[in-house]
Amino acid sequence: MAGISWLLLPLSCLAASPIIDEARSLGSNERGRLEENLNKFEEETNYRVRVLTIDERRLDEKLTREQVKKAWNLPDERSLIVILQAGKGNVLSFNAGAEVSKLLPARFFNELSGRMGNVYSIGESGENSAIEESVSIIEKCLRKGGCALVPGIGEDQYYATLACTSMSGLIFGLASLASYKEFQKKPKQRELFYQYTPVFLSPLWGVFLSLGIQPLIARDADLHYTLQNAGDGPSPPSGGRRERLVFQEVSVSTETED
Numbered sequence: 001m002a003g004i005s006w007l008l009l010p011l012s013c014l015a016a017s018p019i020i021d022e023a024r025s026l027g028s029n030e031r032g033r034l035e036e037n038l039n040k041f042e043e044e045t046n047y048r049v050r051v052l053t054i055d056e057r058r059l060d061e062k063l064t065r066e067q068v069k070k071a072w073n074l075p076d077e078r079s080l081i082v083i084l085q086a087g088k089g090n091v092l093s094f095n096a097g098a099e100v101s102k103l104l105p106a107r108f109f110n111e112l113s114g115r116m117g118n119v120y121s122i123g124e125s126g127e128n129s130a131i132e133e134s135v136s137i138i139e140k141c142l143r144k145g146g147c148a149l150v151p152g153i154g155e156d157q158y159y160a161t162l163a164c165t166s167m168s169g170l171i172f173g174l175a176s177l178a179s180y181k182e183f184q185k186k187p188k189q190r191e192l193f194y195q196y197t198p199v200f201l202s203p204l205w206g207v208f209l210s211l212g213i214q215p216l217i218a219r220d221a222d223l224h225y226t227l228q229n230a231g232d233g234p235s236p237p238s239g240g241r242r243e244r245l246v247f248q249e250v251s252v253s254t255e256t257e258d
Helices: 028-045 065-071 098-103 106-117 119-125 127-143 155-183 202-218 223-228
Strands: 019-021 048-054 079-085 092-096
Touching (some): 028 048, 028 127, 048 127, 079 127, 092 098, 092 106, 106 119, 106 127
Parallel strands (some): 019 048, 048 079
């Protein structure tokens, strides 16, 4: 299984469970709930999602990747491991089997790692939240047959799309005003460009409109975010820095080893 050859863990933590929590990122109740959820998901979909947390500062006895593979009966093309490395700048990485990689490409994992595993998110919501939310998103995407991008939008994305649609509306509005004023003149005094300013400027305001709407549609954002970009509406995504996207490289394996 490519991508976790460097993983070393205390032998005492190894168990035939969907979770190996060496870094102690999960409380007992959270772990129990997550284990139940992962086992149920495997029964319903035949996809095996596993969670591995490590903290290299607390390693004593060592566990090789071969022991991890044996504990979880790997390699498996329908398996996916969520890896959390406590103390790193971006704590999340992923290792996906070949079948999973067909449904969830590397771009998906890059964005998911950036959204859930960056230092601001961890500082505000904790490692446990990053694990649970990542698992929830992965399960949702696998159930629906795959995702090219992470569903939903972060706060930065929300304001970026709002700015683009606002700029589009401003350009279209000023062009329409110029056109309206031109049509108030006598026919012989009218200039063609000013009569149809919105049409001539459509490539400009159209580009901004596309930049404001397309990301929401591509990420399956709630309809009210899309509608809000055209006017007043509900508040942007809550959570402040929790939803901030910071793109970083993650370790993603597209196939398993023999």
